[in-house]
Amino acid sequence: MAPTKTASVSGRKSAARSATKTSSKPARKDFNGGIFAEFDKGQELAAYRDMLLIRRFEEKAGQLYGMGFIGGFCHLYIGQEAVVVGMQMALKEGDQVITGYRDHGHMLATGMSARGVMAELTGRRGGYSKGKGGSMHMFSKEKQFYGGHGIVGAQVSLGTGLAFANKYRGNDNVSTAYFGDGAANQGQVYESFNMANLWKLPVVYVIENNRYAMGTSVARASAQTDFSQRGASFGIPGYQVDGMDVRAVKAAADEAVAYCRAGKGPIILEMLTYRYRGHSMSDPAKYRSKDEVQKMRSEHDPIEQVRARLLEKGWASEDELKAIDKDVRDIVADSADFAQADPEPDVSELYTDILL
Amino acid sequence: MPIDILMPALSPTMEEGTLSKWLKQEGDKVTSGDVIAEIETDKATMEVEAVDEGVIGKLLVPAGTENVKVNTKIAVLLAEGESADSIGSSAPAAPKADADTPAAASDAAGGKARQSAEEPTAAADSKVPAQPKVDVASDPDIPAGTEMVMTTVREALRDAMAEEMRRDEDVFVMGEEVAEYQGAYKITQGLLQEFGPRRVVDTPITEHGFAGVGVGAAMAGLKPIVEFMTFNFAMQAIDQIINSAAKTLYMSGGQMGAPIVFRGPNGAAARVAAQHSQDYAAWYSQIPGLKVVMPYTAADAKGLLKAAIRDPNPVIFLENEILYGQSFEVPKLDDFVLPIGKARIHKQGRDATVVSFGIGMTYAVKAVEELSKEGIDVELIDLRTIRPMDLPTVIESVKKTGRLVTVEEGYPQSSVGTEIATRVMQQAFDYLDAPILTIAGKDVPMPYASNLEKLALPNVGEIVQAVKTVCYK
Numbered sequence: 001m002a003p004t005k006t007a008s009v010s011g012r013k014s015a016a017r018s019a020t021k022t023s024s025k026p027a028r029k030d031f032n033g034g035i036f037a038e039f040d041k042g043q044e045l046a047a048y049r050d051m052l053l054i055r056r057f058e059e060k061a062g063q064l065y066g067m068g069f070i071g072g073f074c075h076l077y078i079g080q081e082a083v084v085v086g087m088q089m090a091l092k093e094g095d096q097v098i099t100g101y102r103d104h105g106h107m108l109a110t111g112m113s114a115r116g117v118m119a120e121l122t123g124r125r126g127g128y129s130k131g132k133g134g135s136m137h138m139f140s141k142e143k144q145f146y147g148g149h150g151i152v153g154a155q156v157s158l159g160t161g162l163a164f165a166n167k168y169r170g171n172d173n174v175s176t177a178y179f180g181d182g183a184a185n186q187g188q189v190y191e192s193f194n195m196a197n198l199w200k201l202p203v204v205y206v207i208e209n210n211r212y213a214m215g216t217s218v219a220r221a222s223a224q225t226d227f228s229q230r231g232a233s234f235g236i237p238g239y240q241v242d243g244m245d246v247r248a249v250k251a252a253a254d255e256a257v258a259y260c261r262a263g264k265g266p267i268i269l270e271m272l273t274y275r276y277r278g279h280s281m282s283d284p285a286k287y288r289s290k291d292e293v294q295k296m297r298s299e300h301d302p303i304e305q306v307r308a309r310l311l312e313k314g315w316a317s318e319d320e321l322k323a324i325d326k327d328v329r330d331i332v333a334d335s336a337d338f339a340q341a342d343p344e345p346d347v348s349e350l351y352t353d354i355l356l
Numbered sequence: 357m358p359i360d361i362l363m364p365a366l367s368p369t370m371e372e373g374t375l376s377k378w379l380k381q382e383g384d385k386v387t388s389g390d391v392i393a394e395i396e397t398d399k400a401t402m403e404v405e406a407v408d409e410g411v412i413g414k415l416l417v418p419a420g421t422e423n424v425k426v427n428t429k430i431a432v433l434l435a436e437g438e439s440a441d442s443i444g445s446s447a448p449a450a451p452k453a454d455a456d457t458p459a460a461a462s463d464a465a466g467g468k469a470r471q472s473a474e475e476p477t478a479a480a481d482s483k484v485p486a487q488p489k490v491d492v493a494s495d496p497d498i499p500a501g502t503e504m505v506m507t508t509v510r511e512a513l514r515d516a517m518a519e520e521m522r523r524d525e526d527v528f529v530m531g532e533e534v535a536e537y538q539g540a541y542k543i544t545q546g547l548l549q550e551f552g553p554r555r556v557v558d559t560p561i562t563e564h565g566f567a568g569v570g571v572g573a574a575m576a577g578l579k580p581i582v583e584f585m586t587f588n589f590a591m592q593a594i595d596q597i598i599n600s601a602a603k604t605l606y607m608s609g610g611q612m613g614a615p616i617v618f619r620g621p622n623g624a625a626a627r628v629a630a631q632h633s634q635d636y637a638a639w640y641s642q643i644p645g646l647k648v649v650m651p652y653t654a655a656d657a658k659g660l661l662k663a664a665i666r667d668p669n670p671v672i673f674l675e676n677e678i679l680y681g682q683s684f685e686v687p688k689l690d691d692f693v694l695p696i697g698k699a700r701i702h703k704q705g706r707d708a709t710v711v712s713f714g715i716g717m718t719y720a721v722k723a724v725e726e727l728s729k730e731g732i733d734v735e736l737i738d739l740r741t742i743r744p745m746d747l748p749t750v751i752e753s754v755k756k757t758g759r760l761v762t763v764e765e766g767y768p769q770s771s772v773g774t775e776i777a778t779r780v781m782q783q784a785f786d787y788l789d790a791p792i793l794t795i796a797g798k799d800v801p802m803p804y805a806s807n808l809e810k811l812a813l814p815n816v817g818e819i820v821q822a823v824k825t826v827c828y829k
Contacts, residue, residue, distance in 0.1 A: 059388050063407040066364025067427055073368070078389075096576065129609035137607035146575055147608070151599050157565050158600060161572015168528065168554065168578060188596075191565025198560070276389070282367030284400040297389075347485050353610040354644050356668040 037247035041315040047089070047246045048306045048316075049324050051081035054105040055303060056332045057114055058277075061104065061121055065281050069340055070121045074135050077105035079276035082302035083208055084109040086249025087176060090257045094171065098146040098159040099178035101136035102208075102275075106178065110143040114335035124342035131345040132353065153186030155179060156205070160192040163203035163266070174260040175203045182213025184227050193234045193266070202260035204253070205231070205268045208243065214279040215287040228270035236266050243271030244300040274300070358438060359408050361431040363417070363424045366395065366402045373397045374422045375430060382440075384412045386433070393419075393430070408433055413440045490744060492697040495659075504685040512654035512686055513543050513619075513675065516661035517581060519691070521551055524579060527665055530557040530570060531583030531620070540585045541621060541680055567593030567618070571600045574614040574670075581665060584620035587636045587674065594639075601670040602645030617664045619673035622650070623715055623765050624802055626678065627809060633802035635766035637714070640672040641742040641775070647696055648742040650674040650714035654684035656740055659694030667696060674742075676715040699746035701753070705735035708823050709753040711776055712763035713739035716814065719795075720763045723819035732827060742772055750776060751784045758789035759826040763819055768796040790826040795819055 039047065058076040065074045077084075080102075088109040091097075099106045107117050112128065120127025120138050128138045136150040146162060149155040159177025166173045183189065184207055196203050207227045211218050218225050228238035237259075241252040249271065256267045274296045278285040285293075310316040316324075363373070374396040380386055386406040393404040413434040417424055424430065434440065507515075521527045528551075533540045535548040535558040548556040559566040563584065570580040584590045590597065597618060605613035623635035640648045647669055651657040657675070664671035686692070702717070703724060712720040717738055724734045735753050739746065754760050760780055762773030773794030780792060798812045 056388070059405075059407045062405070063364075066366065066404075067362055068365050071368060098572075127609070129607055129611070132609055133607040139604070139608035139611050141608075141611045146572075146612070147604070149600070151595055154568060154596060154600055157568020157596060158572035158575065160565075161569040161574070162576050163572075164569055165573045165576035165578050168573070188564045188568055191560075191562040192569065194560055194562065195565060195569060282370075282397075282399065282402075284402050286400070347483065350485055351488050353606045353608075355647070356605065356613060 037245070037251035039247050039250070039309075041313075043089070043250075044306055044310055044315060045324075047082075047085055047250075048303065048310060048321075049328065050085045050088075050109060051246065051303045051306070052325065052328045053114070053331065054078075054081045054085070054108050056328050057108060057118070057335070058104060060332045060336050061118065062277070062281065064118075064122065064336060064339070070135070071123065072134055073101070074121070074281045075102040075279065076277045076281075077102055077275070079296065079302075080208060080210060080243065080271075080273045081105060082246040082249050083206065083243045083271045083273050084178070086246040087204075087206060087253045089246075089250045090253035091174070091176065094144065094173040095257075096144045096146055096159070096162040096166075096173065096175045097178070098155045098162060098175070099148070100152060100155055100180060100183060101148070101150050102180070103136065103138065103148045107138055107140070107143075107145060107148075110140065110145045112138075112140045112143050112145060114331050115338045116140075118335035118339035119342050122339040122342070123344060124339060125345045125349070126338065126342040130349055130353075132349065153179065153183040153188050156183065156186070156189045157192045159205075160196050160201060160203055160266075163196065163201035163260075164199070166202050167199065172261045173202065174257050175201075176206055177203055178206045178208055180213060181207065181209040181211065181218050181222065181227060182216070184209075184230055185213075185221060189230075190234075193231050193236055196266040197231070197234045197236050200263060200265035202263070203266045204256045204260055205236075205266060207268060207270045208273055209270055210273050210275045212275070212279070212287065215283070215285075217287065226270070228268055231266070231268045236268055238268030238270060240270045240272060243273035244296075244302045245305060246302055357435070358413055359410065359433040359435070360429045361392070361406075361433055363426050363428040363430050364395070364404055365426040366397055367399060370397050370426060372423050372425045375417050375419060375424050376401065378415055378419050380406075380412050382412050382415055386410060386412060406433070410435050410438075413438070490697070492744070492746065493695045494698065495694055495700070496692075498687045498689070503688040505688050506683045507654045507658075507686040508681055508683050509651075509654045509657045509675070510541070510543055510545075510680040512658035512684075513661055514545055514547070516658045517544070517665070518547060518550065520662055520665040521547070521555060524665075526577065527579045527581065528555040528557060529581045529583060530559055530566060532559055532561055532585050534558060534583050539583070541677060543675075543680070544583065563589050563592040564596065567596040568600065570616055570618075571596050571604075571614050571670075574601070574616040575604065575612050577615075579615045579617075579665060581617045581619060584618065586632060586677075587620055587622040588632050588634055590618065590620070590636070597640075597670070597672070598643055598646075602643050605669070606645060613668060614670045615668045617661070617667075617671045617673055619661070619664075620675060621677040621680070622674035623676055624797075624809070624813060625676075627804060627806065628802075629804040630801035635674075635764065635797065636672075637674055637742050637764065638766050638771050638775070640674075641745075641772060643743075645670065646743060647671045648674065649696055649740065650742055651740055652679065652712075652714055652717035652738050654682070655686045655692070656694060656700065656738070658686055659692050660696060660740065662691075662693045663696050666693070671696070674714060679715055679718075694740075697741045697744040697746055699749040700738045700740055701749070702736040702738045703734070705733040705757070707733045707757060708759035708761065708827055709735045709737065709750070709757045710761045710763060710819065710823065711737045711739055711750055711773075713742065713772070715765055716763045719814050719816050719819055722816045723763075723823065726816065726820050727823055732823060732829065734823060739772075745776075745779075747776070747779055747783070751780060754780055754784050755787045758787055759823075760788070760792045761795060761819065761822045761826060762792070763795045763814055765797045765813060768794065768799050771796045790828065793822040793826055795822055
């Protein structure tokens with residue numbers, strides 16, 4: 001399927017160009033991320049299903065927010081699904097994941113249950129944090145998901161600390177610390193970069209560049225808009241990846257994770273991605289044009305890309321995809337029902353989990 | 357079954373809005389993500405996206421309608437094969453009359469009323485459960501005949517860390533100059549030689565970053581001792597201490613916390629001026645999820661630091677540079693651990709109670725000696741732990757003496773002393789024979805000039821005078 005491969009590579013470049021205005025760098029010879037990225041049928045179907053679950057889950061969360069079941073802040077991941085799904089495909093048991101507050105997708109990708117996540121969003125006792133954390137603060141020790149952090153950039157130092165623990169224990173696990181183009185301007189990010197490479201800690205810094213830090217575009221906030229180069233003064237290699245193509249993400253993740261496991265230290269992956277919705281539920285997103293959003297949706301949608309390939313290659317029929325869609329909708333509907341019916345935490349929970 | 361499309365809430369506080377425009381009409385096919393309408397809130401114009409697939413069966417609220425309550429049915433979506441006829445009675449044309457109040461509107465849809473719509477009432481407030489009481493064990497008995505060894509606070513702290521590192525492989529020290537340099541104040545002297553660079557980690561000058569790395573390592577199950585060269589520098593790191601270390605156990609519903617000790621010198625040393633001389637006892641004592649320890653003697657420093665390292669919670673351990681070189685008797689025991697959260701009666705007395713902690717005790721001890729020469733018998737309590745605070749011991753003493761003076765070096769507003777005074781006033785008002793007096797540092801940044809610095813700190817004379825005042829002498 002040579003033509004497909006070519007299409008994939010050029011598609012990656014065009015998305016990269018449209019995502020940032022920096023000139024594209026010559027590809028590094030020692031890093032092939034995104035180039036040898038063909039998926040087999042099983043991988044395509046798995047990626048399709050996992051991304052669809054996040055998309056449908058987030059749409060449902062938006063709906064429940066609108067109905068008042070979810071309160072406070074709620075940041076949806078719609079549009080960025082390929083990043084976390086592709087990354088997760090490269091991880092193994094014991095690898096840790098930590099992120100900021102746009103976190104529902106990461107939880108589902110690590111295998112946390114839709115019911116537990118949705119019930120946390122509605123503030124119910126069956127939620128991952130018994131209803132005490134909410135959208136921005138959720139954790140799963142079992143799935144090695146370390147949150148869910150509401151302070152922009154804090155997860156970068158914490159994720160570096162997870163990697164420190166791996167190195168201290170002498171295991172070969174890798175920590176993946178996700179943060180956005182906005183967090184990339186926080187000071188502690190660079191403090192962490194410095195220590196991570198000084199001590200050769202196994203951490204993949206995944207910068208999800210969705211082009212807007214709340215309402216401020218990358219160009220208006222960043223002197224260096226090529227975030228893959230943000231580790232340069234610490235000697236940390238970094239690569240831009242088409243974050244809308246799950247195959248490119250997976251291929252880059254494979255190489256980055258292998259680099260960390262081999263004890264070479266931290267690595268940066270800048271995922272060029274896009275969020276379709278506003279920053280949070282109350283953001284009308286007036287800082288960008290509708291055409292811009294529509295163009296990403298129609299030309300680069302991560303789920304539609306996989307869907308088109310599955311159909312083109314004859315790996316799935318429309319009916320089979322519909323069946324997956326129904327299955328995913330059933331999971332999401334079940335999680336929403338559970339999250340609405342589950343009781344609020346007992347009042348005695350007010351004073352639990354403060355100290356051990 | 358037809359699906360109701362409801363007027364959405366688009367911010368944490370929205371209760372109603374204007375349905376300004378329909379972008380889909382009856383009979384139009386929609387899929388998830390399609391924009392179907394525009395809504396104006398008090399803040400902005402927002403788009404409403406379809407969540408389900410189907411055909412718009414009926415628009416129930418015309419474009420331009422103002423004050424549409426959240427959760428009012430605004431349209432009905434039909435699934436494949438359904439007809440508009442099936443909508444029938446399930447579609448009230450307008451919000452019900454009783455939907456005037458936000459609570460009623462959301463009840464109608466099964467949603468939760470938003471906090472902003474809930475008026476505070478006495479009935480609701482009275483439902484708050486009582487804070488559970490926690491019992492703290494007393495100090496362990498020291499067996500008769502135990503050898504007491506004169507030890508500096510510095511050595512006691514070092515011994516505590518070394519003993520705990522021998523005991524538990526997960527314990528490690530990190531901070532600026534803790535390894536090769538042997539500690540900026542020589543508290544970690546010899547640890548690198550015994551435990552090696554894996555467990556005694558020199559960090560760059562990067563407080564915010566290494567505090568976060570420490571908390572992350574603790575979340576992964578290690579037990580870091582993070583040394584700040586002084587707590588004045590920990591202000592750079594205070595977000596990680598409070599937002600990450602102190603709150604994670606609660607935010608995770610008890611799944612993971614941070615077994616970590618943040619320690620280092622706190623408060624004024626000598627002539628280091630405003631930016632290096634602040635006492636943070638009151639600051640950290642306000643935070644649920646933290647324990648705050650501030651020892652005075654070498655024995656307490658050792659026993660409490662060992663307890664802090666074993667504690668599964670984040671512990672702030674506030675030391676003092678001036679105390680580092682002072683010597684006290686420390687029992688020679690294999691494993692001397694003291695309970696966090698328990699005050700120590702430094703000297704018994706019957707005329708008045710003085711409560712202090714950390715370096716404040718140095719002034720209090722001298723004042724109590726002078727007062728005894730004048731025939732005033734003071735009970736002196738060393739709080740040792742600021743949070744959780746051993747108020748019962750203070751109250752027991754106040755019940756006996758009826759008079760209370762607190763002593764600390766920190767700023768006077770919202771100080772540890774004012775907290776003690778408030779709680780004693782609330783819980784032992786009838787036992788007080790005089791107003792409680794609080795001695796603290798002066799309400800100024802620490803001056804450099806020697807004479808001014810002395811004036812800014814508490815002094816023995818002030819304490820003597822305060823005790824006489826509460827004794828009406």
